[in-house]
Amino acid sequence: MNFLLINFFLISLLLVTTFFIFKTTSLISIVALTGAFTLLCSAIYVNLDAVDVAFTEAAVGSGISTILMVMAAAKLPEGKKNKLINLFPSIILAVAISLILIIIIANLPLLGDPNAPIHLHVVPxxxxxxxxxxxxxxxxxxxxxxxxxxxxxxxxxxxxxxxxxxxxxxxxxxxxxxxxxxxxxxxxx
Amino acid sequence: MSNFIYFWNHFAFILLMVGGLFIIITSQNYLKKVVGLAIFQTAVFVFFVSLAKVLDGTAPILTKMANAYSNPLPHVLILTAIVVGVATSALGLALVLQIYKNYETIEEKEIESLELKSDK
Structure with a gap:
């Protein structure tokens, strides 16, 4: 039960970080929030027992990727507060994709089910x-x-x-x- | 309610994926578009890793004490995908820098208007 609560908390933080990346316009804040995003991801992977993935995410995703983005943002001009483009078609696309994915996800096995088909075939x-x-x-x-x-x-x-x-x-x-x-x-x- | 906490990862996968797509399409700044692509990829990674989890299992490193392990196969796939994702965003950042060198701006509408002016 403890594992589920930690997972719930970390995934919610991930969603909040995504929302702030969407909202902010300053380039250096986008880069810093991306670093926080990948670090949260590696915490989620440790919680979900994927320690090797967490290593890679912390070293490559959170380390090298953030360094590359800082180096790029140093050469680029400050972001402008322009308004969003293609707003109407992208809302339609987002709603359609969410509906399709919700239909698919309703049929998936629950998190951590030991009898899910993925655990039964090659892995034993x-x-x-x-x-x-x-x-x-x-x-x-x-x-x-x-x-x-x-x-x-x-x-x-x-x-x-x-x-x-x-x-x-x-x-x-x-x-x-x-x-x-x-x-x-x-x-x- | 107890089922909801089990399904939370799958819901978050939908929200993250759609949010990444939304950032790619609606933002004008090209660096933000690259970040949106990274979020889109990360949504898939989190989804795969949460499919591999087994309750009461441990990390797939063989010991005498554990009797159930998480599924190692999605971990291997995601290990490959993370490194490829970083290569993709590095290439995207190089493209953005080159665009800035040629146009002196990285906002989409400004580049569009400059293009229209140069065609005349």
Missing amino acids: EYLKESKDFFHIPNVVTNILASYRGFDTLGETIVIFTAGLGVIALLTSNTLNRKTNFKKNKKNER
């Missing part, structure tokens, strides 16, 4: 083989490295491609139409 074998065959006590590491090694290789390729994209974007000085336009604007002054 993974737990058993981890102990008897691989002798690795941490099952998450075992699945990540030995059962699903190619998945991890694909992830590495994705990160490499994203890194190449970031370098190509940040070092490009090609004069395109937009840059010519900017030069014209400077000449007008």
